[in-house]
Amino acid sequence: MAHRLEGRRIVLGVSGGIAAYKAVDLCRRLVDAGAFVSPVLTEAATRFVGALTFSALASERARTSLYSDPDPIPHTTLGRAADLIVVAPATARVIGAMAHGISDDLLTATLLATAAPVVVCPAMHTEMWEHEATQDNIALLRSRGVIVVDPTSGRLAGGDSGSGRMAEPADIVAAIEAFTGPKDLEGVRVLVTAGGTREPIDAVRVITNRSSGKQGTELALEAASRGAKVTLVTTARQPVHPGIDVVRVETAFEMQGAVLPRAPGAEVVIMAAAVADQRVARPSARKTKKTSAPTSIELVPTHDFLVDLGRSKSPSQVLVGFAAETDDVEANARAKLASKGLDLIVANDVGAPGSGFDHDTNQVLILGADGSRREVALASKREIAAAVLDSVTACRDQIARGGPHPDGKETSTDS
Numbered sequence: 001m002a003h004r005l006e007g008r009r010i011v012l013g014v015s016g017g018i019a020a021y022k023a024v025d026l027c028r029r030l031v032d033a034g035a036f037v038s039p040v041l042t043e044a045a046t047r048f049v050g051a052l053t054f055s056a057l058a059s060e061r062a063r064t065s066l067y068s069d070p071d072p073i074p075h076t077t078l079g080r081a082a083d084l085i086v087v088a089p090a091t092a093r094v095i096g097a098m099a100h101g102i103s104d105d106l107l108t109a110t111l112l113a114t115a116a117p118v119v120v121c122p123a124m125h126t127e128m129w130e131h132e133a134t135q136d137n138i139a140l141l142r143s144r145g146v147i148v149v150d151p152t153s154g155r156l157a158g159g160d161s162g163s164g165r166m167a168e169p170a171d172i173v174a175a176i177e178a179f180t181g182p183k184d185l186e187g188v189r190v191l192v193t194a195g196g197t198r199e200p201i202d203a204v205r206v207i208t209n210r211s212s213g214k215q216g217t218e219l220a221l222e223a224a225s226r227g228a229k230v231t232l233v234t235t236a237r238q239p240v241h242p243g244i245d246v247v248r249v250e251t252a253f254e255m256q257g258a259v260l261p262r263a264p265g266a267e268v269v270i271m272a273a274a275v276a277d278q279r280v281a282r283p284s285a286r287k288t289k290k291t292s293a294p295t296s297i298e299l300v301p302t303h304d305f306l307v308d309l310g311r312s313k314s315p316s317q318v319l320v321g322f323a324a325e326t327d328d329v330e331a332n333a334r335a336k337l338a339s340k341g342l343d344l345i346v347a348n349d350v351g352a353p354g355s356g357f358d359h360d361t362n363q364v365l366i367l368g369a370d371g372s373r374r375e376v377a378l379a380s381k382r383e384i385a386a387a388v389l390d391s392v393t394a395c396r397d398q399i400a401r402g403g404p405h406p407d408g409k410e411t412s413t414d415s
């Protein structure tokens with residue numbers, strides 16, 4: 001357990017509250033767990049604990065300012081390099097700044113300049129914690145995927161007692177470890193697709209679907225955090241971790257053109273994208289005027305390139321498809337698993353509450369060609385990604401053992 005954070009680059013953000021003294025212990029524990037810890041203290045934090053204390057315990061010296069650093073842009077350097085940022089203690093001010101994109105010191109600027117996962121450990125007086133403004137800000141952060149380690153009840157500064165006390169350092173480390181997956185994809189080449197394709201009607205209009213690309217992006221992030229070399233082919237605009245090779249595409253045809261040449265070089269291919277089944281036969285290169293707009297549009301089928309991937313894959317490659325369904329979820333997913341030659345299919349009931357398109361949460365059924373079946377209850381898309389990758393590694397282990405390949409073929413490990 002102590003080595004689950006081995007080699008992870010963690011920025012430890014410390015803001016100005018009495019719980020800053022507990023962040024010293026947290027810093028030591030993270031270093032002991034194998035992480036490379038870069039402390040960033042707000043000006044107020046330094047009034048509670050000296051930067052020197054953190055410098056002595058962390059993996060590198062503590063930083064306290066945007067302007068006194070030898071690096072002219074320390075916030076982007078830190079934000080880009082981080083595998084994770086943990087803010088402990090997080091005061092009401094820092095939580096508010098994060099929620100509203102305010103970046104008036106090194107810590108808040110780093111938080112705005114990162115695509116890494118963020119863990120927030122609030123600490124403040126009960127009245128401040130329970131205030132609607134704080135609760136709204138926390139809800140906003142959660143909706144963006146920030147992990148909040150809830151404060152507990154107990155003694156507060158000034159002899160008061162109540163909720164708002166920062167979680168204990170050991171519990172924060174446990175939360176980080178639970179969230180940070182194992183490094184079981186070290187060096188493995190993983191190709192992920194994400195988002196709904198956009199098929200042009202004319203120069204300004206498109207036919208698309210409601211896929212946001214969040215699930216595919218979370219899969220890419222989770223794979224990267226497990227040590228994989230990830231390529232993400234995506235239609236989504238959201239920023240991703242700089243360690244991930246991103247190929248931005250729009251149409252099904254462009255996605256096919258990006259995926260097919262790259263797939264043979266990948267040991268794992270995950271097709272999370274919602275690829276259009278039809279495209280417009282003759283899109284106009286110019287904007288169609290209202291007066292001459294057609295009343296019907298001719299559609300032609302796109303090519304289902306997941307079928308190509310299933311046919312041409314090597315026995316050692318793990319191929320994962322997604323099935324977005326509203327009816328007969330399991331039966332439809334099973335049919336796609338077999339007809340597309342997949343090792344795994346992730347079935348998604350997009351009609352279920354809190355699940356599928358446009359949500360930050362999802363619930364899925366993971367079916368394997370070997371007959372395995374795993375239901376994953378409603379959870380964040382990051383947690384769903386972790387469950388999918390657990391199934392992928394189980395499949396890889398089975399192939400490596402030379403056991404019966406999930407699709408019944410003889411296996412080899414000739415990657």
Ligand code: CTP
Binds near residue numbers: 252274275307322325
């Ligand atoms: N897929 C693909 N190319 C297409 C259509 C789909 O590679 N032209 C892939 C998707 O990325 C997904 C899987 O096939 O991994 C299943 O997609 P889905 O839309 O659920 O099913 P379809 O095969 O398109 O069938 P239907 O729309 O009838 O459910």
